[in-house]
Amino acid sequence: MKKTFLVNDLVWMGFAAVVCYGGFKLGFGSFQQPHAGFMPVLAGLVLGLLALFDLASGLVNRWKDDKPDGEIWADIHWGKILLTLGVLTVYTALFTIVGFTLSTILLLLFLFRVMEPKPWWLVAVSSVVCTVLFYVAFKIGLESQLPRGFLGF
Numbered sequence: 001m002k003k004t005f006l007v008n009d010l011v012w013m014g015f016a017a018v019v020c021y022g023g024f025k026l027g028f029g030s031f032q033q034p035h036a037g038f039m040p041v042l043a044g045l046v047l048g049l050l051a052l053f054d055l056a057s058g059l060v061n062r063w064k065d066d067k068p069d070g071e072i073w074a075d076i077h078w079g080k081i082l083l084t085l086g087v088l089t090v091y092t093a094l095f096t097i098v099g100f101t102l103s104t105i106l107l108l109l110f111l112f113r114v115m116e117p118k119p120w121w122l123v124a125v126s127s128v129v130c131t132v133l134f135y136v137a138f139k140i141g142l143e144s145q146l147p148r149g150f151l152g153f
Contacts, residue, residue: 009055016048080115087111099149104131 019040026037091107098106108127112118118126138144 005058006055009051009058012051013048013055016044016051019044019047083114084111096147097150100146101131101135102149104134 023037023040023042023044026040027035028037028041029035087107087110091103095103105127108130109123112123112126113120135146139146
């Protein structure tokens, strides 16, 4: 058994427990009338169950495909990670100014093109389709208020 995986799963389960505890302190409510703690409790439960499943599968398989820590970190493209964090920061800063639709399309264009380069036509179509699906889910399905931006959409 590798300690890294064990510690990782235990930390995530602990974090999930803290999130659930905080959610219950806010008030869970019910499925018909949720209170402020409803989503944190559900998110904590999902996180805890995923960590528990990962721990159980690791114990059963004895982490057979175990790699040394240096080998795990060797293939990470730090430039892409830092660039993505920067773009997400800009996205959140411009979200209310530019609006949901345009800023989300631009974010998805970047993510789809830079992270795993695909043809431009596929990137453009995927970005628009995903944005429309997000819009339908949040604006129509959940009746959320999304910023319209300076262009009015």
